[in-house]
Amino acid sequence: MEVSFKAISPSEFFYKNRDIAGFSSPARSLYMAIRELVENALDAAEAGRILPDVFVELVEEDGEKNVYRLRVVDNGVGVPGDKIPSAFATVLYGSKYGFKQSRGTFGLGGTMAILYGQITTNKPARVMSSTDGKTMYVYDLMIDVVENKPRIISSEKKPSPNGWRGTSVEFSLEADYPGSRAKILDYFKHTAVVNPHATLTFIDSRGRLYHYPRTVEKPPEPPVETLPHPVGVDVEMMTRMLNETKARNLASFLTTSFQQIGDKTAKEVLELAGLRPDQSPKKLDHDQVTALVNAFKRYGKFRAPDPKPLSPVGREFLEAGIRSIFNPDFVFVVERKASSYSGHPFIVEAAIAYGGLIPATETFQLYRFANKIPLLYDERADVAWKVVEEKIDWSNYKVPKPAPLAVFTSICSTKIPYKTVGKEAISDRPELERELTMALRECGRNLKLYLSRIEKREAAAKRLSLYTKYLPMIAEFAAKAADMRKPDIRPLLKKMGIQEIEQKASASEEQDREAG
């Protein structure tokens, strides 16, 4: 009957429950380790407006079964020497906790990968980084799981070779490369599609090289950190912001701490909360803080969150990427305007491709992206699957069964509402669901136009083939019956507009390609 209680550290928690961070089987764990490090690498380059160069190498460890050494090198902004141990060997320590768009969101992935390597191989990780291209720091690190602290095995400071700036992470892990190879290669291919400004290089354990050079020479705008939007602010956050503000009165606290609040809005909100604009932010009591938060909820007239910090893939890039992989007969891309959920701005992009290399199936192929990373697992738990499967009736858009149909969805946000720490499935927030539905319906309507044209063209072609088959016979028969010479039927066919129909059909297909 005795129950014992104890506290555990965050690294102990994730050590005991690595399934929830996606580190389940040796196959999936390798995939996770690669993607977490590649995403950190891309973020690190973009933080400095650098065109990313990411190099990934996987080597089998000598004489050990199912043990590999993984190395990921980037040319990003680097991690300062004194921050390296904590950044890579402390769970819940990182640079990803601000209000900006980034691939990493939990500040957990890189350390989780290293932790997984440590508990499966008992070897330290080697982290090298330079922030200035002159000095490089080299650490051998392990994680003290109970204390959630780095254990520094060795450290060294030396000149950076060839002026290299960036970060290199290298460690051993139990893995199943044959079992995860397909997913890993898909991951690189699809990451290249939505990051045309990045060069990705992967050398696998058999020495095969997969190289995706950049096709665009301009780095995207670096992600901007923004002020929080008033919708979605809860009491906890409000209390902290009130404690930290330098504003002397509530009116200036509101206008300087939140986006989309000007003087007029501040005045109205404070009135709604029963507070005076000249009150000190530091002196609100518990009930007044609650009143202010409730006023934010009830106000209802805030402008939507500023979408400036968002960096969507872009219609041209998405379409070019889809064409390069599937060479489809038809593509249509939609980029929705910025929207928001709980104060976080987001933009939905969606595309439909049809034909080409897309295999015909009873259902559809779904390709999902979030903040420019492909999501390859757990698709059936994702909001996009729900929309494509349940909200869209594809038969309305004349999609036959089976059909060579591929659906693409991309969401970018300062906060992607992932369902899992493994960042594979996005939660079905109603706002996201609505935007995805609208985008895909628009794609669907355009697909329907295309399919209708195809249908018309096929009908015309069928009619033409009927006429061209029987008209000469009728002509011949009639000529014989009347004992006349067989007439030239080409003017007749022309008169019936058959050629015209045929030409129209091809022309409209051309238009389609342009519109797509």
Place this chain on the structure above:
Amino acid sequence: MEVSFKAISPSEFFYKNRDIAGFSSPARSLYMAIRELVENALDAAEAGRILPDVFVELVEEDGEKNVYRLRVVDNGVGVPGDKIPSAFATVLYGSKYGFKQSRGTFGLGGTMAILYGQITTNKPARVMSSTDGKTMYVYDLMIDVVENKPRIISSEKKPSPNGWRGTSVEFSLEADYPGSRAKILDYFKHTAVVNPHATLTFIDSRGRLYHYPRTVEKPPEPPVETLPHPVGVDVEMMTRMLNETKARNLASFLTTSFQQIGDKTAKEVLELAGLRPDQSPKKLDHDQVTALVNAFKRYGKFRAPDPKPLSPVGREFLEAGIRSIFNPDFVFVVERKASSYSGHPFIVEAAIAYGGLIPATETFQLYRFANKIPLLYDERADVAWKVVEEKIDWSNYKVPKPAPLAVFTSICSTKIPYKTVGKEAISDRPELERELTMALRECGRNLKLYLSRIEKREAAAKRLSLYTKYLPMIAEFAAKAADMRKPDIRPLLKKMGIQEIEQKASASEEQDREAG
């Protein structure tokens, strides 16, 4: 280009990412809060071999929109007074970190529910508990999110009313009851099915009473804490166990610290690791620890983990539960023998029900349970969905489309490999997949027998109806033609065995019902 780093506490992490613990929308958050507290309540009763009595009450808060007060009271072992603040207001502090079967697994749910209530309403939670039926402690608590520490608003010690022992948790939260009512009622209904020894009472915000009295008066065996199984032990765990052991030499360390290791096995494993049985466990170096863990992995002859700590639902209970809800025409339940993954024992139970109140659909209804709790969200991300959808070809078992088919799966384990902190989807470990597949195939074969009998019976009935329709006419016609009296055809029908076939068909259906 400047990147700022910081550490965050576990409560801050879950505060920022409550979607990953299932607290996303106000509807789902209410469902999560209820289930987390009910599961803690059931665990608390079973820890003391007490027949659980769980009382849940939901009340709308006066004058506040979408704010409810939730109260969950149990008759379990209670939480000692000095542990209450940490147990309910510290993230990653709890009693659920041992090797035993329990509904809670992350030590997170109760505190997450209270944290969600706090950030949406800014009100403290009230926790009352008595471990002895004499003294009761009453606390009003809030959570210091930044520090991950309890803030005690008030505390009191007083006599327990009417000798009550147990725990009561009460707090306010933003919620959408109309939006979650169906799931919440399903949750109570299905929890009652697999916990026939528990009495569950729910009074909702409109004063409606849902009462599920226990139907079994015997509490299940309390969950037993076991030693870890050698398979699945990693370096981290081995290092800790070596540090904590009181054994003087490695041989006795192995036999006293792990299950399924006797003297002979210990000797063989140590030989494989290149270690001597008389070496001190405290003096192994890094490479020797690694060698020992690798020897565990390579040994390959350990007996399977002890299934004694497991407490499956049981065939009779599962069948009785299914009959009470669906009143089906056919049920078949399979309980597999204990199996294991990564050193954790588990038992799979599965059932198929057909007809009755089950609605006929193109696909199937799936009901999932894990450690005697129903899983109601994210079914498509679950291993059971994968098996039912992809691994089983239902047409092999003569299942028509549409069909009134319901599939039930129940997994119990000392560690359920959930994919999410919200405990909704179970990861597709190959061992689980295999056991589920075997169990469902056995169910499928029995369903096929049943459906074949139905088919035969229908064919017989059809033949009978043909004969009974035409034989009298033939008899009459023949009699008229021969100018004779119309004969009695009943002996003829009897001779043709038509009644016999009819009887046989009903008899085999009876047998089925007994077998099911």
